[in-house]
Amino acid sequence: MAIEFEQGRIGDGELSLSDRASTIPWWLIGIILIIIVMVLQIINNVEYRRAYDAIIPGLQLTIYATIGGFVAASIIGLFAGLGRISKNALFRNLATAYIEFIRGVPMLVLIIVSGVVLIPTVTDGLNQSFGLDIRIPEAIRGGIALAVVYGAFMAEIFRAGVESIPKGQMEAARSVGMTHGQAMRYIVLPQAIRNVLPALGNDFIAMLKDSSLLSVLAVRELTQQAKLYTGSSFRYNEGYLVLTVLYLTMTLVLSLLLQWYQRRLRKGE
Amino acid sequence: MAETSHDMIVIEGLHKLFGDIHAVKDVNLRIRRGEVVVIIGPSGSGKSTVLRCINHLEEPSAGSIRFDGVHLEDPATDINKVRTDVGMVFQQFNLFPHLTVLENVTIAQTKVRKRKEEEAKKIAMAQLERVGIPDKADKLPIQLSGGQQQRVAIARALAMNPKAILFDEPTSALDPEMVAEVLDVMLGLAKEGMTMVVVTHEMGFARAAADRVVFMDHGEVVEIDSPEVLFSQPKHERTQLFLNQILQH
Numbered sequence: 001m002a003i004e005f006e007q008g009r010i011g012d013g014e015l016s017l018s019d020r021a022s023t024i025p026w027w028l029i030g031i032i033l034i035i036i037v038m039v040l041q042i043i044n045n046v047e048y049r050r051a052y053d054a055i056i057p058g059l060q061l062t063i064y065a066t067i068g069g070f071v072a073a074s075i076i077g078l079f080a081g082l083g084r085i086s087k088n089a090l091f092r093n094l095a096t097a098y099i100e101f102i103r104g105v106p107m108l109v110l111i112i113v114s115g116v117v118l119i120p121t122v123t124d125g126l127n128q129s130f131g132l133d134i135r136i137p138e139a140i141r142g143g144i145a146l147a148v149v150y151g152a153f154m155a156e157i158f159r160a161g162v163e164s165i166p167k168g169q170m171e172a173a174r175s176v177g178m179t180h181g182q183a184m185r186y187i188v189l190p191q192a193i194r195n196v197l198p199a200l201g202n203d204f205i206a207m208l209k210d211s212s213l214l215s216v217l218a219v220r221e222l223t224q225q226a227k228l229y230t231g232s233s234f235r236y237n238e239g240y241l242v243l244t245v246l247y248l249t250m251t252l253v254l255s256l257l258l259q260w261y262q263r264r265l266r267k268g269e
Numbered sequence: 270m271a272e273t274s275h276d277m278i279v280i281e282g283l284h285k286l287f288g289d290i291h292a293v294k295d296v297n298l299r300i301r302r303g304e305v306v307v308i309i310g311p312s313g314s315g316k317s318t319v320l321r322c323i324n325h326l327e328e329p330s331a332g333s334i335r336f337d338g339v340h341l342e343d344p345a346t347d348i349n350k351v352r353t354d355v356g357m358v359f360q361q362f363n364l365f366p367h368l369t370v371l372e373n374v375t376i377a378q379t380k381v382r383k384r385k386e387e388e389a390k391k392i393a394m395a396q397l398e399r400v401g402i403p404d405k406a407d408k409l410p411i412q413l414s415g416g417q418q419q420r421v422a423i424a425r426a427l428a429m430n431p432k433a434i435l436f437d438e439p440t441s442a443l444d445p446e447m448v449a450e451v452l453d454v455m456l457g458l459a460k461e462g463m464t465m466v467v468v469t470h471e472m473g474f475a476r477a478a479a480d481r482v483v484f485m486d487h488g489e490v491v492e493i494d495s496p497e498v499l500f501s502q503p504k505h506e507r508t509q510l511f512l513n514q515i516l517q518h
Contacts, residue, residue, distance in 0.1 A: 171326055172363035172422075176377035176429055177353035186376060191367050 031252060038245040051229060051238040055246065058225035064139045065221060066208045069146030073207070074200065076147060077154025082184070084159045095155065102152035108213055114145040115217035142214035142221065150207055157199045161192035198265075201258040205251050212247070222246060276335070277302045277433050277464045278323060283332035285318050285488075292318045294488040296332070300433075303462040307475040307496075310485035311511060316468045319485070320435050323466065324348075324355040337432055353381055356426025356434035360441050362418045364410040364425070370397070371406040374425045382429060389428075396424035400454050416447030420454055433464035440471055472515065476500065484508045 041048040083095030102110065119141055123134045136144075165188050173183035215224035222243060230239035278300040285293035293315040300306050308316040321327040323334060325341055325348050334341045336351055365373050374393035378384045384392070397403045400420035402413075410418055419439055426434050436455065440448045452474050459465060459478040469475065475482050475496050482499045484492045484507075492499060492508050503509045 166361075166363075168359060168361050168363035169365065172357075172359060172365070173377075174349075175324060175326065175352055175355070175357035175359075176425065177349045177381040178377060179349050182380055186380060187365055191365075194367065 031248065035245055035249055035252075038242065042242070045238075047235055047238045048242060050233070051226075051235055051242045054229035054233075055222055055225045055239065055242055058220055058222035059246070061139050061142070061219060062208070062211050062221040065142040065146060065211045065214060065219065066204070068140070068143035069150065069211070070204050070207055072143060072147035073150035073154050073203075076151030078158050080151055080155035081158030081162065084155060085162060099152045099155050102149055107149055107210060108216065110149050111145045111213045112216055114148050115141055115214075118148075119144060138217070138219045142211065142217060142219040145214065145217065146207055146211060149210075150203060154200065154203060157196050157203065158192065161196035161199075162188060164195055165191050198258065198262050201254075201261070205254050205258070208250060208254070209247060274338075275301050277304070277337055278466070279333075279335040280319070280323070281333045281335075283319065283322060283334065284330045285315070285322060285327060286330045292488050293322070293329075296485075296488075296490050298483065298490065298493075300464065300466060303464055304480045305459045305463075305465045305467065305478050306481050306483060307467045307469060307479040308483045308485060309468075309470070309472070309475065309511075310491075314485040315488040316483075316485050317437050318488075320437050320466060320468050323435055324352050324357055326357075349381070353377075353429055354432045356429060356431035358419070358422050358426055358434065358436045358439045360438040362410070362415070362422045362442070364418055364421055366410050368409075369406070370402075370408050370410065370413070370421050373410065373421055374428045377425070378428055392428050393424070396427045397421070399427065399457075400424045401450070414447060415443045416450045419443065419447075419451045423451075423454055423458075427458075433466065434458070436465065436467040436469065438468050438470070440469065470515065472500065484511065486511065 038048075042052045043049070080095045080098055083091040084099065086092045086095070105113075119136060123136060126132055127134055162184075169187055169191070170183050173187040174180070178186070211221055212223035214221055215227055218224060220228075226239045226243040230236045233239070276299050278298070280296055280298040283293055283296040284291070296315075296319055298306075298319075308319065310316050318327055322329045323336070325334075329342070336355060339346055339351055341348065341351060364370075365376070368376060371390065371393055374396060375386070375389040378389035378392060379386060382389075394403055394406065397406055400423050402417055402420055402424075405413055405417060405421070410421065413421065423434075423439075439455070440451050443451065448471070452471060455465070455467070455474065456478050465478075467474070467479075479496045481493055482496045483490055484499065484503070484505075486507050492503060492505050494504075499508065500512065503512060
């Protein structure tokens with residue numbers, strides 16, 4: 001014990017005061033302070049409380065659109081990513097066209113186009129030709145719009161993930177008689193997906209933030225709720241500050257979780 | 270066809286081009302059932318490429334390959350089916366790092382050979398026993414030494430009950446002290462009558478196990494003979510030169 005204590009002291013002594021100060025995550029303390037101040041405001045200040053009460057119902061749609069969009073985008077991204085490196089020229093060109101198209105247009109414009117042009121055209125077409133009455137709920141409209149956009153980003157992540165797996169893995173799988181599809185499914189993809197999980201996590205956080213763009217489609221998520229509230233109450237400061245801190249809190253928690261997960265992965269290796 | 274039934278692998282007029290590089294030039298080789306053929310030669314001589322053409326990991330540019338009577342270049346041939354009968358052991362082991370040792374040896378059995386999980390495990394354990402590491406079954410490949418990993422790779426190939434096994438420089442990536450444990454397993458297989466094609470720089474193994482040694486240089490087969498003759502009285506100057514270079518050490 002005494003020896004350990006000695007070593008501990010020597011270890012401490014090696015760090016000067018300024019060194020130790022530089023290892024403290026001041027940025028995190030600062031952001032947490034901002035969040036605490038906002039929480040106190042909401043508790044103590046009636047105007048902030050009203051803004052908060054008006055905005056928070058949008059949380060549900062924000063979360064639904066993000067999670068639903070994320071799942072759908074992952075599936076689109078996986079197929080588009082595989083298409084991008086496919087030997088089949090048709091798949092490869094389709095996937096590349098999709099990805100380049102999405103990357104060449106601002107996200108806000110894409111959200112408007114898929115929400116106002118793409119989805120209504122498809123549903124109207126279906127309704128008219130089959131005499132149906134499909135109306136897609138706003139949350140799903142939002143989720144689809146996000147998925148179409150993020151599918152292209154994730155395609156590049158999946159492509160990079162698959163390409164990061166050494167060629168020998170595919171060869172070994174083929175050498176025992178697996179088809180290309182089996183080798184992908186049982187050997188390459190499980191490894192590739194594990195490698196890209198942190199990148200996908202980052203995209204989840206980015207999607208959470210970009211779900212605010214769905215307000216242009218009148219999807220009543222957090223940002224739309226804030227717009228509606230401030231528009232009728234003229235309490236712009238309170239409404240938008242509450243909104244800002246809500247997003248900040250969620251992204252902070254998620255990115256800390258992601259960092260913890262990545263550290264755990266690295267330890268596992 | 271009677272005269273070919275002794276042949277497991279028949280390579281005729283094999284050529285392989287990588288762009289402008291003519292890696293394999295008109296290689297002809299017959300490998301009989303139960304025969305151990307060792308291919309030697311300087312690096313870049315096309316030995317690995319010949320090996321990889323035998324199970325079509327490389328598509329030949331020209332020529333024909335027959336495996337146990339099946340024409341590989343025939344469009345009607347299911348190459349995946351052929352590959353279940355041709356084991357391959359790689360220089361870099363290429364174990365599946367996300368699967369345990371046991372799963373490495375069972376996955377192709379269950380997914381390709383369609384064996385029941387139970388049966389596949391039994392066969393896998395028997396093969397791991399054969400290569401001397403049944404106690405590592407539940408470990409991940411990364412927890413094993415290089416020599417152990419390569420033995421698992423051999424067990425993975427054996428579990429499919431292949432008619433022949435191709436070895437692509439199986440000891441070249443190993444630390445020197447681990448070479449012997451892998452070569453011992455290979456010697457054992459050779460004694461049991463497994464058909465083997467081995468690309469290697471281990472001349473000791475070639476002497477001990479090979480029925481014939483093939484010397485390749487610049488994509489061509491220069492000389493084929495029994496190890497006794499090829500190592501002591503090589504006919505070609507290029508073979509002599511190569512052997513002098515490597516046997517000086």
